[in-house]
Amino acid sequence: MFRRKLWLVLVAALTVAAVAAGIAFAEKDKGNDKNFEYAIGLWGDFPYSDVQAQVGVPNLIDDMNDADIKFSVQDGDLKAGSATANSQTPTTCADPLYVQALGFFNSLEKPAFFTPGDNDWTDCDRLSNGPFDSLERLTHERTVFFSGKYADRSLGQEQMKAEVQTAPLCQGAPSSPGDPRPLVGCIENRLWTFQKVTYVTLNVQGTCNNLCKSGSTTSARSSSRRPSPRAAGSCARRCSRRRSASASTAPRPASRTGAGRSAASPTRR
Numbered sequence: 001m002f003r004r005k006l007w008l009v010l011v012a013a014l015t016v017a018a019v020a021a022g023i024a025f026a027e028k029d030k031g032n033d034k035n036f037e038y039a040i041g042l043w044g045d046f047p048y049s050d051v052q053a054q055v056g057v058p059n060l061i062d063d064m065n066d067a068d069i070k071f072s073v074q075d076g077d078l079k080a081g082s083a084t085a086n087s088q089t090p091t092t093c094a095d096p097l098y099v100q101a102l103g104f105f106n107s108l109e110k111p112a113f114f115t116p117g118d119n120d121w122t123d124c125d126r127l128s129n130g131p132f133d134s135l136e137r138l139t140h141e142r143t144v145f146f147s148g149k150y151a152d153r154s155l156g157q158e159q160m161k162a163e164v165q166t167a168p169l170c171q172g173a174p175s176s177p178g179d180p181r182p183l184v185g186c187i188e189n190r191l192w193t194f195q196k197v198t199y200v201t202l203n204v205q206g207t208c209n210n211l212c213k214s215g216s217t218t219s220a221r222s223s224s225r226r227p228s229p230r231a232a233g234s235c236a237r238r239c240s241r242r243r244s245a246s247a248s249t250a251p252r253p254a255s256r257t258g259a260g261r262s263a264a265s266p267t268r269r
Helices: 002-021 050-066 095-105 134-145
Strands: 041-043 072-074 112-114 163-171 183-194 197-201 245-248
Touching: 050 095, 095 112, 095 134, 112 197, 134 183
Parallel strands: 041 072, 072 112
Antiparallel strands: 163 183, 183 197, 197 245
16 A cells, blocks of 8 residues: 555656656657657556566557657566566566566667666565565666666667766675675666756665565565664665655756656556
């Protein structure tokens, strides 16, 4: 219920932001309404099942590729909160999950932005998901989606340059259990401006931003759950239960509070 309320709040906020910024959805070759400037695609919490991974996501990608959008954002959750037994597609937090997601993102013709969700890392300590150390999985996501040729650019076949929060304000995975958690760059936090509208993705998660339990009965999170003057995961200053999505009409520096969620709603024809 809490996640549903957050989603409804996010949708409402994005609707207002879309109207204010003059953003609309449109089909390819038909162009956008003359009262609007351009269209974007927003999606997330997908896929949660084999059918969604094998049919739903490919169909959505086809729709976005056929639509007249300038870029898309996946606002996190590459899987359901807990793994599905005997699934044909990746539903645990093992490496194949992220390989599958990277393939989805790079099937998009236009620039594709992504911000991690709680199911992608903070909930990876659950028995059904591995279990894994949560911060180790976030570190892996940073390597897969936000490093190398994606260090300062989006995913997708056509890439878009973005500003990156590289200051070492976020938690990284300890070298071994019991070791101090290093401070690293919050490189999943991105800021870009398109047509005078600035977009920001922030990695701030619902499970107290990795400071409280997600239902695990293991010690997989022991190295990342000890309270600290700096919050865990990506938020360096506070523990937040909210996901953020923002667009403004003027560029501004990347947030110093860490990482979070972003914007998008599936494009339909």
